[in-house]
Amino acid sequence: MELFERLMKLDRRWVFLLLIIVCVWAYASSFSVPILVMPEVQSIYDKVEGLPEGSVVLVAIDYDPNNLAELHPMTYALVEQCWRKKIKTIFTALSMNGPGMCVQAIRDITDSVSRDKEYNGVMYKGREVVNGVDYCFLGYKPYYAIVILGMGQAFNQPYPTDYYGTPLDEVPMMRGIINYDQVDLVVDISGGNITDAWISYGQGRFGFDLALGLTGVMTAQYYPYLGSGQIIGIMGGLLGAAQYEKLTDNPGRAKDGMRVQLPAHLVIILFIVMGNVGFFANKWRMKREGRA
């Protein structure tokens, strides 16, 4: 019986100690946690996975450094999946600090794709990703709503040149790609209200397939669009990013984060359960003693 009382009145420093140990251990080790994939993330993956070689995906990098922790992993997993499958990508950045994020992502992913790697049991040879052939980065332009609409007419209308200054007509991969009609999927990875413009001006007017990657706090308010079919999927926060990393079999920072999050949550739940077990056992004993 003393045990149950102890369960109830444990010094909180044991909670701290266990939590620290679990977090540091989970952070430093390299095991992977099972991640439950939600249908709204699976649908994005299925869409990309179903695209044939040479298809075009537009990735809109609309976030800045303060949302990097949650959103960068989504970009990394998604773009790497595309490039491994030789799907061409067009990048846009409609938030002020987006280009920096995009350049960093392109550099890192190019580096990663140049090595041989196995995903989901399929071996991919490392290859050189070439600017202008495998991807085209259009850069930043202000007035995002107008840019989104403009690209519906022709990409070279808002963007006469790409980010590096090459006229768009001279970029090899943009030959034959005029507007959204030639794009198979648009993924908006965003930490702000540019998402609304992609939904209403972009998807609403041109009817392309749109998927969203959002920060954790934003996620809840975009579920209605999923219900109405305006978007094909949502990746929400670190959780969504980790799910996508799991689907693409490309563990990155989000899975690292979840590796800490899950055991930490479990520790907290464990302590709550312990406290309640102690509480009920104690109550039961008191009742019994009171009767006796």
Add this chain to the structure above:
Amino acid sequence: MRRQIPFGLVFIFGIFMVFQFFVPHEKSEWVYEFLLDWIIVIGIFALALGIWSLFKVSVEKIKQGKEGGNYSYITLVGLYMMMAFGFTQQTGDGWGLYFLWIMLCSACIVSLMRLRASTDSGKKRMWALASGGLLVAAVLVAIFDDAWAFFLYTPEGLENSMFEIFFDHIMMPILATMFSLLAFYIASAAYRAFRARNVLASLLLLAALLVMSRFNPFIPGAEYVANASNWLMNVPNLAAQRAIVIGIGLGIVGTALKIILGIERGYMGRG
């Protein structure tokens, strides 16, 4: 009189601000912006009172010989250094006697604190002499050293490399770590308080448990749990928040009305 004039001011300016909200005209807007500037300026002038209070309390701790009173030196030297960095910047490539100056001033601050904290007159005299001497030395260094200069009205000091280092490597790590202690406190609070004592506590507990398990793949019906937690955040949580917001809004308006009309006077001293 001493009490009536302040209440009169509260009434006049309060009423003006209430009606200003409905008058979009440029003139009313100008007064509005001007009054907001008053608030900012008054607040910054009052900061001198705050710093004085911090100084007094720190010295008091040393004077009383309280355990850990000596840590107060760290506080005041840290405060002084940050302010000194923020008002100075190097003018050439080198720093000259800058660090000597900082040290002299810090020593001066310490001896000033000792001066206020000591009680017997012999020691008082000694510390007064010491702080006076250090002050003179510091002023001399400041006058004759050309490697750096004071910038009171232009923000060069914000780019002082020492100012940045103190911010990046002292302030930020401690503040961020303080914030991150929440990870542990949220766990211990949950452990301590989430007991199913009664219906209300059980509801709190169950809702929290459900939301915390929203990405836990080990429990049965994991997908259902994820949907349910999404629903909890969007339906009951929204209802609760909306009800509280409305109550708070009316509470604020009611309290503010009482303040303006002079019914509520508890915030103003007497005598």
Add this chain to the structure above:
Amino acid sequence: MEFTSFLWLTFGVFVTLCTMSFLYKDNPFYKFAEHLVVGVSAGYFVIILWHQGLVPKLFQRLEDGDWYFGYLNSSHWEYMIPAILGCLMWARFSKNYSWLSRWPMALYIGISAGLAIPLEMSNKVNKQLHAMMVEIDWANFFGHDGFNLLDVTSGFSQVLIMVGTISAIVYFFFSKEHTGVFGRVATFGIWILMIGFGASFGFTVMARISLFINRLQDTFDWGGVAFDSTNQHYSGMFPAIFWALILFMIGYVVYEIVTYLKQRSVTTQ
């Protein structure tokens, strides 16, 4: 990375650990970090408020005037008023005139109370009232695809939000005891409140743990720098300092354990 930068980085890790030690108990290291950060942050805000508040709001406005005219020849002479009011705050330094400081305080409170009334009424009452007048989605009352009560946009959820809000408002009534039907509605209201609070508590856990992960990341990065031999300024001092801090930490932990064991043996005797 240069050696001095690494030293500062190490100092950052050191104060991180000092602050962390508060989890165990109040100790000299925490006191050091606490007193340091109080001073440094107070100084930081003095500087920020000076350069970004006082200078643009007051000095720059008055700079075209002359101090010996009391700045009355400045084009913004009216800014002498807040300056004078600010100086009145300093009357608090004196015992006899401290009542003068009530004038600026009264202005401060009067202006902000007046500001709050229409603004809060508009944002927290009028707009919420209008937001509650929604058209309920009767066609999809039980969810959009078949029977699914957990659909956030279903008519059922909309009705529940409405009912929940109203019963929670009823809970906050001060004029009536919570009895009878009124009491039952209020009870439902507090249920909704508690579920909402529980959910938002549970939702926050993840963000808070992320904060700790960030601190871990910084500490591990510091370790990385200490052993990064590709660094052009790298020298044997880097790992030496790393190990010095680690050993110091371990030493302190051992010291704490020993004192704890000693104390325990004293109390058990």
Add this chain to the structure above:
Amino acid sequence: MKHRFLIVGLLLLFGLSSVWAQTEPPEADSMVVDSTELFPAAVSDVQVVDKPNDHGHAVIVTWETSADDGGGKNNVLRYEIFYSTSFDGPFDSVGAVPAGTGEFRHIGSKEPLDSAFVPDYTDLFYQIDAVTADPTIRTTSDVLGPVQCSGQWFNTGRIPVLVAVLIFGLLTAFFVLSAKRGKKLYVRPIGGIEAVDDAIGRATEMGRPILYVLGLGSAADVATIASFTILGRVAKRVAEYQTELIVPTYDPIVMSVAQEVVKSSYFDAGRPEDYKEDCVHFVTQSQFAYVAAVNGIMLRELPATCVYMGKFFAESLLLAETGSLAGSIQISGTDEIAQIPFFIVACDYTLIGEELYAASAYLGREPKLLGSLKAQDFAKAAFVVLAIVGLLAANFEWSEFTTLFQVID
């Protein structure tokens, strides 16, 4: 006769030539159409009005979208809006809106030196271009205007707020006056408020201090002002019991006001000699540095009671958990919704949202202060009734009713 043939021949020739001319122009025409086809139809029905309910310097331009926007040639991409202070120009571009939009708000700067300055009481002229994917292919509308913009003295969009404030103010005044006349106002007991007095008593018994935290709000936050009243009450009891009071503050103005409040409470309790100014002191204006200091105070002074009233942010849980570690009874109240769950979990008593304001009225122990509580109850009842009626109105498509409550900024 000869001439007749000639005339007929000429006529024939003329006729033929006209036929030939008629067949020829279609070709030329089709070429012209080819290039005019690129040009979209101009916008129609343009109207320019001064933007209502503002400080001036703004104009609203509305138009019927071009026939080639969303129909016809469907080649309009955006509309670009130009303005000038004279009919003949030159016209400056002031912005663009995506196709499908029929309104542009030209909101200028009020600073005369700003490049975006739009003068009041001056004739302004506007032009709208329907622009296609190729920016050189665009159709300009006629020059519109003149229009003059000016500031208004009343914002009609905010009438619902004015009505609400006036009604609420009258209700408050009515209840305060009736309380003054001696009418008893019933207010049900509120858990956390009752606890305050007990907690002070406990601190006295234990000989330990009371810690009062006013939160991170400035004196401009009504929550902080409400907290001052509660502080006054607490300080008075503290003075009566001769317990120690510690009030670390975050804001210098809050510190000054709190010093006045505590001082006058000691006067009221008849113990002005016990008042020490330093019991209310300033710490720092940095959120977590403040928390670090207050946490230190808690573990060193071990207060018997911690009271948290005012505005709190992420530090709420840090304070409350350390307080419980120090073994204090904790009473909290905040109007910061996101922090209420943490206080509920970690404190012994929590005033939820508006209960904080109720507490300041309730603890003042003056009947007239309770008047505003009654007014709040009436307003809440009205709110519930209006919300239900409004919901029904919205569902039975009685939009006149719901728009009555709409606030337009």
